[in-house]
Amino acid sequence: MLARADCLSVPLARALAVLAVVAVLWVVVSGCSKDSKDDNDNKDAGDTDTDTDTDTDTDIDTDTDTDTDTDTDTDTDTDTDADGGTACPEVCNGGCAGGVCNIDDPPGPVACPTGWQCDIDCAAGSSCAGAIECGDGPCDMDCSGSGSCAGPITCESGTELCHVSCGAPGSCGGAIACGPGPCDIDCTGSGACGGTIDCSASCACTLYCTDCVGLDFTCPDGCNAMYGYGCTTMFTGCSDC
Helix, strand or coil: CCCCCHHHHHHHHHHHHHHHHHHHHHHHHHHHHHHHHHHHHHHHHCCCCCCCCCCCCCCCCCCCCCCCCCCCCCCCCCEECCCCCCCCCCCCCCCHHHEEEEEEEECCCCCCCCCCCEEECCCCCCCCCEEEEEEECCEEEEEECCCCCCCCECCCCCCCCCCEEEEECCCCCCCCEECCCCCCEEEEECCCCCCCCCCCCCCEEEECCCCCCCCEECCCCCEEEEHHCCCCCCCCCCCCC
């Protein structure tokens, strides 16, 4: 029969053997873990990631504004007055309202500007003593001042009416000559129209006088008014405008 010490030694020996095996396994496992860690460390140390992202965006805005606006103002319109017409001529001392050249009591000779309708007002006594010339537009002369319009009056218009009113005493003492256009002359003032009146070239001449005795006037052929009272357009051929 085995002694008690022998019985105990067998299990002890087995336990020691198991511990030895466990120790060996521990050593092996530890070594493997260390090798794995070293490998990882080596990988990390040898990681030479040289990510050199060289994204060089070369999108260059080459949109060059070459707009060379060369708008040149070539407006050559002449100055205009308040009525939208051309600039009022200096001779129109009464202004140019409504596109009409108004000439008031000119101190000397006066000529209506070309292309303009003229209203010539001689209201002051002995005003408009110089020569008066109407242009190519309609012309209206009002000699309402005593002794006004003493100089010659000339109507040059070929198509527009020239009207001369001599309503003041002694007005229109100079000669009156009508052009080829229509002509209308009123001699109603006492002693008015002391000069010659010639409308023989007019396409339609009307001469009205309240006292025609002694007047020196010439009408278009066949257009003398009855009883010597001026010129008329009532007869055939006396209004050919």
